[in-house]
Amino acid sequence: xxDRKELSVLKRIVVKIGSSSIAHKNGKPNLARLEILVKxxxxxxxxxxxxxxxxxxxxxxxxxxxxxxxxxxxxxxxxAAAAVGQGLxxxxxxxxxxxxxVTVGQILLTKxxxxxxRRFLNARNTLYALxxxxxxxxxxxxxxxxxxxxxxxxxxxxxxLVGGLADIDLLILLSDVDGLYSxxxxxxxxxxxxxxxxxxxxxxxxxxxxxxxxxxxxxxATKVQAAKIAVQSGFIMALANADxxxxxxxxxxxxxxxxxxxxxxxxxxxxxxxxxSSTVQGKIIIDKGASQALLFKGKSLLPSxxxxxxxxxxxxxxxxxxxxxxxxxxxGIVNYSSQDIVKIKGxxxxxIKNVLGYQxxxxxxxxxxxxxxx
Ligand code: GLU
Numbered sequence: 338x339x340d341r342k343e344l345s346v347l348k349r350i351v352v353k354i355g356s357s358s359i360a361h362k363n364g365k366p367n368l369a370r371l372e373i374l375v376k377x378x379x380x381x382x383x384x385x386x387x388x389x390x391x392x393x394x395x396x397x398x399x400x401x402x403x404x405x406x407x408x409x410x411x412x413x414x415x416x417a418a419a420a421v422g423q424g425l426x427x428x429x430x431x432x433x434x435x436x437x438x439v440t441v442g443q444i445l446l447t448k449x450x451x452x453x454x455r456r457f458l459n460a461r462n463t464l465y466a467l468x469x470x471x472x473x474x475x476x477x478x479x480x481x482x483x484x485x486x487x488x489x490x491x492x493x494x495x496x497x498l499v500g501g502l503a504d505i506d507l508l509i510l511l512s513d514v515d516g517l518y519s520x521x522x523x524x525x526x527x528x529x530x531x532x533x534x535x536x537x538x539x540x541x542x543x544x545x546x547x548x549x550x551x552x553x554x555x556x557x558a559t560k561v562q563a564a565k566i567a568v569q570s571g572f573i574m575a576l577a578n579a580d581x582x583x584x585x586x587x588x589x590x591x592x593x594x595x596x597x598x599x600x601x602x603x604x605x606x607x608x609x610x611x612x613x614s615s616t617v618q619g620k621i622i623i624d625k626g627a628s629q630a631l632l633f634k635g636k637s638l639l640p641s642x643x644x645x646x647x648x649x650x651x652x653x654x655x656x657x658x659x660x661x662x663x664x665x666x667x668x669g670i671v672n673y674s675s676q677d678i679v680k681i682k683g684x685x686x687x688x689i690k691n692v693l694g695y696q697x698x699x700x701x702x703x704x705x706x707x708x709x710x711x
Pocket of ligand 1: 356392477490492493
């Protein structure tokens with residue numbers, strides 16, 4: 338067991354609260370819960386901890402205000418609900434935080450704000466500026482404009498991406514479950530709460546709804562996905578029940594509640610962006626030898642190990658590097674377009690110039706621009 342006391346010295350934290358914790362079953366905001374949440378966050382802030390809040394609930398609260406009896410099915414209706422609900426939520430947050438003299442600022446993001454490197458850096462500058470000014474940034478997905486293709490899709494993943502963007506120490510996901518269980522606690526009496534996870538591996542993913550799952554809820558799958566981003570990026574993630582009294586205070590003072598996912602190393606910024614934020618534009622299929630070299634020897638990808646290409650991509654795009662059985666080995670930024678890789682696949686690096694008439698790089702993907710085992 339790792340010592341949870343580490344949690345008491347952390348300096349920058351993202352707290353994400355889920356829709357079911359923000360609103361009552363009838364869709365109206367749960368003011369008592371929000372009041373407690375805000376008090377806890379303001380208290381952290383006054384201790385000198387930098388805090389970012391990722392809030393859900395805009396669509397739910399908006400539905401209720403607009404008198405929709407069930408969740409709207411059409412995209413414009415959902416977007417209308419988000420527009421109304423987001424305003425309502427911000428009004429509540431502003432009011433509650435101002436009681437503690439804390440200023441809040443809203444940031445609404447979509448997937449493109451993470452995948453476009455320029456927008457990513459821009460969003461980061463804004464976040465840092467707000468935190469330097471002592472403001473608590475309140476973040477949600479920009480649901481009023483985001484259609485499926487440009488959505489992150491769920492706020493657990495959004496919160497983990499924000500964590501990477503802002504270089505945080507800890508992500509706290511507050512939900513309506515106590516943590517990660519060994520089995521579905523609703524149907525299995527023997528289910529035990531897993532208090533810490535040292536490695537987010539296939540076994541842990543299976544617990545959350547993958548193959549062989551006994552807890553097949555979408556809700557847990559996105560939480561484990563968020564944990565994967567957190568631990569590989571290099572920050573801690575805590576999953577706990579928003580209903581627990583003083584839950585945030587308990588987590589940051591190292592009390593034994595919820596599930597803690599411990600980091601598995603720290604990825605540099607650029608690699609973090611390649612692994613989790615950039616959009617994958619195609620695939621490069623490689624042979625076994627190349628796969629071993631990437632996975633175990635930290636090598637760059639050379640043309641000689643390439644069997645083929647899937648999709649059309651340009652120099653500078655991110656691609657997925659897969660074995661012939663489609664298993665993803667790595668992700669990286671290419672030095673050659675898909676068109677040119679088709680021509681040089683299987684060649685030695687010295688032959689590139691003969692085949693293409695130019696040779697800007699020996700490697701198709703340099704190891705500095707590649708992340709293996711994503
Ligand atoms: N962005 C959505 C909302 O505010 C919530 C998405 C989620 O809960 O994962 O309604």
